[in-house]
Structure formats: structure tokens, C-alpha cells
């Protein structure tokens with residue numbers, strides 16, 4: 001007997017829950033928002049926790065901007081949406097998994 005998925009009740013062999021979850025986790029969102037005093041920042045959501053620090057560091061270095069990262073979110077000072085997307089693609093993220 002194969003294992004049964006606790007989520008959908010189908011045998012694990014034909015259930016798509018895990019694949020869907022992986023897809024979901026891989027989606028990345030990049031957008032701008034205004035902080036206190038009207039300062040514009042670029043937010044990047046969806047980078048995996050294990051990659052967060054490294055990715056944030058690389059983005060800050062390449063874009064020569066300040067920023068921080070915590071709880072799955074990278075914050076970059078200034079407007080860097082297009083360049084951040086290009087960089088993430090260069091780092092190996094799929095272009096069509098990034099929403100700008």
C-alpha cells in the first residue's frame with residue numbers, strides 16, 4: 001500500500017500537493033512601497049529562507065544600495081525593481097516565477 005496524502009486523500013503517487021507547494025514557494029514578488037518620510041524602498045518577497053541572506057547581500061552589493069532582510073523579505077533602499085529582477089534571473093530564478 002502506498003502512502004495517502006493527508007491533504008487531498010489521494011495516493012502520494014498521483015497527488016500534486018507537494019509539487020504545487022514547491023511552485024508556490026518559488027514565486028517571487030517584487031514591488032515598491034514608501035517608508036516613513038516618503039522614502040521609496042523595493043521589497044522582494046518569496047526568496048527561500050536559506051537563500052535570503054546571500055541573495056540580499058548580492059543584491060545590495062550589485063545595486064550599491066542599503067537594505068536588510070528578515071522573515072522571507074528583502075528590503076532595498078530606492079527603486080530597483082527591474083534591476084533586481086534581472087539579477088535574480090542571473091542567480092538562477094525563473095523569469096516567469098517573478099512578479100514585478
Ligand SMILES: [Zn+2]
Nearest residue numbers: 005008015017
Ligand atoms: Zn495531496
